[in-house]
Structure formats: C-alpha cells, structure tokens
Amino acid sequence: MRIVAVTGPRQTGKTTIARQVRRRLEGVGRMCWYVPLDDPTPNESDAPGLLAGVDAIPAGSSQDEQWLVEIWERARRAAARPDRGLVLVLDEIQHIPRWSNVVKGLWDGDRRAGRKLRVVILGSAPWQMLTGLHESLAGRFNELPTTHWSLGEMARAFGLTVEEYLFFGGYPGALPDGSVTERLVAWRDHIAHSIVAPAIDRDIVGLTRVAKPALMRQLMDLAPRYSGQLMSYNKLLGQLQDAGNTTTVARYLDLLSDAGLVTGLSRYTPAPHLGKASSPKLNVLNTALLTAPSGYTFEEARADRSFWGRLVESAVGAHLFNSRATATRLHFWRDPPDEVDFVVARGPHLLGIEVKSGKQRATPGLDAFRRRFRSARSMVVGTGGVPLNEFLSLSAEEWLDET
Numbered sequence: 001m002r003i004v005a006v007t008g009p010r011q012t013g014k015t016t017i018a019r020q021v022r023r024r025l026e027g028v029g030r031m032c033w034y035v036p037l038d039d040p041t042p043n044e045s046d047a048p049g050l051l052a053g054v055d056a057i058p059a060g061s062s063q064d065e066q067w068l069v070e071i072w073e074r075a076r077r078a079a080a081r082p083d084r085g086l087v088l089v090l091d092e093i094q095h096i097p098r099w100s101n102v103v104k105g106l107w108d109g110d111r112r113a114g115r116k117l118r119v120v121i122l123g124s125a126p127w128q129m130l131t132g133l134h135e136s137l138a139g140r141f142n143e144l145p146t147t148h149w150s151l152g153e154m155a156r157a158f159g160l161t162v163e164e165y166l167f168f169g170g171y172p173g174a175l176p177d178g179s180v181t182e183r184l185v186a187w188r189d190h191i192a193h194s195i196v197a198p199a200i201d202r203d204i205v206g207l208t209r210v211a212k213p214a215l216m217r218q219l220m221d222l223a224p225r226y227s228g229q230l231m232s233y234n235k236l237l238g239q240l241q242d243a244g245n246t247t248t249v250a251r252y253l254d255l256l257s258d259a260g261l262v263t264g265l266s267r268y269t270p271a272p273h274l275g276k277a278s279s280p281k282l283n284v285l286n287t288a289l290l291t292a293p294s295g296y297t298f299e300e301a302r303a304d305r306s307f308w309g310r311l312v313e314s315a316v317g318a319h320l321f322n323s324r325a326t327a328t329r330l331h332f333w334r335d336p337p338d339e340v341d342f343v344v345a346r347g348p349h350l351l352g353i354e355v356k357s358g359k360q361r362a363t364p365g366l367d368a369f370r371r372r373f374r375s376a377r378s379m380v381v382g383t384g385g386v387p388l389n390e391f392l393s394l395s396a397e398e399w400l401d402e403t
Contacts, residue, residue, distance in 0.1 A: 004120045008146030009260025032087040085116035093121045125203040147322040151392040162389040169288025191292035228310040232279040268331035268343040283317035312357040323395035338368035350376040360384040
C-alpha cells in the first residue's frame with residue numbers, strides 16, 4: 001500500500017524495469033501508465049487514455065507541480081472506473097520541483113479516500129538527494145535501490161567476457177558496437193555527456209546545495225585517474241584549479257559517491273572516527289568511468305600491465321561497494337609498510353581482501369592484518385587465489401558470510 005520508489009545511478013535499468021512491469025501488468029488485464037517526466041508529451045502506448053480528450057502540455061512549457069497534480073488527477077479518474085484500478089509510473093521524478101511535498105499530499109488523500117491508485121516513482125539519484133535531508137516521507141515509500149550492472153548481468157545480456165566487462169564496465173546503454181575507433185569515440189562521448197555530465201548537473205547540483213559546481217566537475221575529472229590509489233585531500237586540492245578547502249573536497253567526494261560515480265574509502269580501524277580522518281583511497285564505482293577518459297583502446301589497456309592492474313583492483317572495489325548491504329562497510333587497511341586492498345566489515349564479521357593481477361607473490365599485508373585482527377578472515381582475488389570471474393559472481397555479503 002506504499003509508493004514504490006526505484007532509485008539509483010543513471011543507466012542501471014530503472015526505466016527498463018518499469019516498462020517490463022507495465023507489459024506484464026497489461027498482459028494480465030491491469031492498467032498501467034508509464035509517464036516520463038523528462039518528456040511533457042508521453043507516448044499514447046505508454047499511457048493509454050492519459051492524453052485522450054485532454055490538451056497536451058503547451059509547447060515551450062515545462063513540468064511543474066501543477067502539471068504533476070493534473071497527471072495524478074487523470075490517473076485517479078482512470079483508476080475509479082469499475083473493477084479497473086491503475087498503476088501510475090512516474091519516471092525521472094526529480095524533474096518536478098518540490099515533488100515530494102506534492103506527492104505526499106496526493107498520496108495521503110488517496111489513502112484516506114481508499115482509491116485504487118498505485119504509484120511507482122523512478123529517480124536517477126539516491127534517495128537522500130531526491131527527497132532532501134529535511135523531508136519526512138516515512139511510512140509512505142518502499143525504496144528499491146538499483147546499482148550498476150554486475151558481470152553476471154552483462155554476460156547474460158550481452159555476452160561480455162570478464163576482460164570486456166573490466167574495460168567497458170556495467171553501463172549497458174553505452175556499449176559500443178564493435179571495437180572500431182569511431183565506435184570507441186562514441187562510447188567515450190556517451191560516458192562523458194550522457195552519464196557523467198547529467199549525473200553532476202542534474203542529480204547533484206540540481207538537487208543539493210553545491211557552492212562550487214566548477215570544483216565539483218574538476219574533482220570528477222580528476223578522481224577516476226587515481227582510482228585504486230590513496231590520495232590526501234590536500235594533494236587532491238593542490239591539483240584542482242578552483243579555490244576550495246579540504247572539507248569542501250571531502251563533501252563533494254561524498255556526493256559523487258552517493259551518485260554512483262566515485263567513492264573515497266576510509267582506512268579500517270576499530271575506532272571509526274580515526275578512520276574518517278585518514279586520506280581516502282579513491283575507487284570508481286563503474287570501471288567505464290576509469291577507462292573511457294583514459295584514451296586507451298581495449299587492446300592497449302590489456303598491454304599496459306600497470307593500468308590493467310589498477311583496473312582489476314578498481315573492479316573488485318566497485319563490485320564490493322555496489323553489492324554490499326546497508327549495514328556493511330567497505331574500507332582499506334594500512335599500517336606502513338603493510339596494507340590490504342579492501343576490508344569488508346559488518347558487525348563482528350571482518351574480511352580482508354588482497355587483489356593480485358600479475359605474478360603470484362607473497363601477501364605480507366594480509367599476514368599482518370590477521371595478526372592485528374585475530375578474528376578476521378582473509379582472501380586473495382586473482383593470481384594465486386579466487387579467480388576474478390568467480391569473485392565477481394557473488395556479492396560482498398556472500399563472500400563475507402562464506403569466509
């Protein structure tokens with residue numbers, strides 16, 4: 001009886017899910033309207049009856065709260081027909097200013113009146129950005145977060161090998177048709193202009209308070225280049241052209257993480273406040289964000305062992321971050337000269353992970369980690385350990401529980 005909110009980064013399948021559900025509902029005789037709020041003139045086949053006998057939104061006009069109310073009222077009338085009911089899917093809800101206040105009032109009215117209207121909202125941003133920090137919608141929504149496509153999903157849908165998945169990442173809509181130069185250029189442009197740019201301009205700057213948008217964009221340009229590496233906030237700040245301070249950079253990195261772009265992992269320590277004060281380890285949350293701006297072709301990336309090693313490590317970090325549960329935290333560990341690539345922590349469960357993509361070597365970091373934390377488990381991913389394709393086939397929770 002709640003609104004279903006499907007949220008997550010761009011191109012993670014939210015619209016595809018909604019359209020598949022609409023077809024299934026219509027297949028069993030249920031009415032479902034799909035309304036893309038970034039398009040003021042929905043296709044009649046997506047919302048049969050929505051536009052019938054009603055003037056479309058005037059040319060040049062934009063969607064606003066009143067337009068959303070009108071759509072909702074039409075859905076109410078359609079749902080009131082005997083034995084019909086209706087599911088209303090509102091895609092890209094963030095395009096409506098102050099949408100949460102409007103939806104809250106309309107939904108409360110529907111519940112009081114017992115209307116047969118069910119609502120699904122889709123948004124290309126995390127829940128806290130969509131609703132605002134001070135907006136209380138408790139009890140009205142069931143949130144279904146989506147995340148970047150996994151290796152298994154990309155392999156089943158598009159036949160990608162693990163190496164191709166590492167390079168092209170988990171953006172299904174961005175896959176190039178072949179590996180010719182022209183298609184690679186189009187793929188890189190798609191990542192830059194259809195994913196990264198709108199994620200920053202619409203999903204972050206458009207929904208949260210960002211005092212220095214130019215600094216945010218520069219940080220997004222810079223951070224993927226250092227994926228898999230520790231970078232102090234001062235060093236990051238020193239490479240940015242816009243004025244700012246370390247607190248601002250740390251906050252902007254958190255926003256990029258919320259948007260599913262790049263995150264900064266903190267050092268693992270039993271005292272969390274000490275870990276927060278450490279230099280972050282940067283990690284892209286989709287490897288296409290590292291490879292697309294690099295200029296490498298697939299073959300060139302494979303030939304550069306240093307670059308490919310960072311790509312493998314970034315893929316492992318992105319998989320752990322994207323597949324972890326809410327209560328699970330992802331860190332790195334470092335106590336010079338020893339370090340561990342990733343630490344997965346949930347309550348009393350602790351797992352240290354070392355990634356190896358070259359020759360088999362000793363793991364002094366894992367040995368030191370186990371000596372420091374006696375109850376911790378450990379594993380090697382890649383050379384001499386769990387094969388990469390096998391590791392990417394299970395979630396962070398499954399590896400944490402299995403070990």
